[in-house]
Amino acid sequence: MKVVTADEMRRIDSVSINEMGLPGTVLMGFAGKKVFDLVAGEFGSAVRICVLCGSGNNGGDGLVAAHFLRNSGRDVRVCIAGDRNRLSPDTAVYLGLCEKTGLAVTVLDDSGLDSLDLAGTDLIIDALLGTGASGQPMGLIGRLIDKINVSGIPVLSVDMPSGLPSDGAVPSMAVKASATLTIGLPKINLVTFPGKKFAGRIFVADIGFPAVLLDSDDIRVELVDGAYCTAHLKADDDPDSHKSSRGHLLLVGGFYGMEGAIILAASAALETGLGLISILTRKESRDVIAGTRPEAITHGIGESEDPDSIKEELDRFFSGRRIDAIVMGPGMGRGRFPSIVFGTIMDNLRTYGIKRAVIDGDGLFLLAGYLAEKKPDYGAGVIITPHFLEASRILNITVDEIKLDRIGSAKSLAGLASCVVLLKGPATIVSDGDYSLVNTSGNSSLATGGSGDVLSGITGALMLRDQSLLSCAGMAAYIHGRAADLFAEESGSRYMKAGDIVQYVKSAMAFGLQSGAIRTI
Secondary structure, eight states: OBOBOHHHHHHHHHHHHHTSOOOHHHHHHHHHHHHHHHHHHHSTTOOEEEEEEOSSHHHHHHHHHHHHHHHTTOEEEEEEESOGGGOOHHHHHHHHHHHHTTOOEEEEOTTTGGGOOOTTOSEEEEESOOTTOOSOOOHHHHHHHHHHHHHOOOEEEESSOTTOOSSSOOOSOOOOOSEEEEESSOBHHHHSTTGGGGTOEEEEEOOOOOHHHHTOTTOOEEEESHHHHHHHOOOOOOTTOOTTTTOEEEEEOOOTTOHHHHHHHHHHHHHHOOSEEEEEEEHHHHHHHTTTSTTSEEEEEOOOOOHHHHHHHHHHHHTTOOOOEEEEOTTOOSSHHHHHHHHHHHHTTTTTTOOEEEEOTHHHHHHHHHHHHSOOOOSSEEEEOOOHHHHHHHHTSOHHHHHHSHHHHHHHHHHHHTSEEEEOSTTOEEEOSSSEEEEOOOOGGGOSTTHHHHHHHHHHHHTTSSSOHHHHHHHHHHHHHHHHHHHHHHHOOSOOOHHHHHHTHHHHHHTSTTOOSSEEO
């Protein structure tokens, strides 16, 4: 499912009405009826309902919903915030319908707002501001939003929680909705943080916009959910395959007492599925790692810090050995030896025949130094998996700046580092600099040591399949998050160790691909 900005949604609306002949009043009627359907399905016990409408088309959706709710026998009252003489033409049509059928409508102004009594209300329908809102809500609308938020009453927002813009800067004040029914397609700030915290449960209303508009290639952001993974995850079930044809993944790391990081990555890769897996580490670390995963071939390299000696040893290792993809960084360390190993492999990805690489963990620290000295010319497709601090180090901006524009930051990082970026965090963002994906799975239990190592292993295994790097990274983020969701569902706990994620990777791939956090009605 695509995700849109306010401008993209306006274009879909305009083309549907002006070029394809769908009247605006009809679309508004469909939208309002979907609001009623959602109330009946998700808030069925709500009898006393207050519908708060603005003067734009969002208010019209609320008026249509009020009409259907009253017809169903519910106790409905409607309040319009602002001047009723400034209603949009389509909204005015449905205001007339409500009044002609006996539904009382109160017009709120600054003096009348204090008399609005929400006590005894089962549900508030927020239809004040739509997709075009921007900036901090002020005046009557700002006071009304504050009144909604302190009421403690469940809120269903129509299209957007009022005060939350579809995209761009998120103000400190917006309606804190229990659920949001967004029209046509999800909006950027509904599915990414910090805006997502205002949205509650998200539903999408199919009101008849032509599919050719909703699926347009011009829309460059998409959700990664069960449907996405089902469509993009290519089965690895060739009956004439063998271990070499299914790909050879090399993991580099686990130095200096951090052997567990590379073992976690290897374990996750094996659960995801591959042909062959090898681990390259220090000789001393190999003694710890060997046999912990009997499926993995382990190799040790010396500890000389002489660049020429390290290069010779790596040349010997890669000579005559086919490696299809590499994961580099988990538990690698940040000293001189890891830096030389990292730089040597990055400089020789093409020479060593490596087609794809994932850089994670300490590899991201080393990458920042590498990019400070060289322009990226990897000779291979690269995915990096930074969290906010790692991304800030490469971009040379603050973590707070990244958090305020996560898609923009991921796109900038992809351009700077010439790679696909998997920007970890709630609602993980994946971007190649042009097209971006927003993950829908996962929960707070992923904030645990080793979780990123598991993700890098999943990503590495998926890279062995014949699909784009962007899809590999997006699906890795979804499978990783879905495994955590399955753990939480089965255990009833949000306290999880990284090894628990590994145990649910197969289930996330086999049974979790049809699940989705956002439902279309």
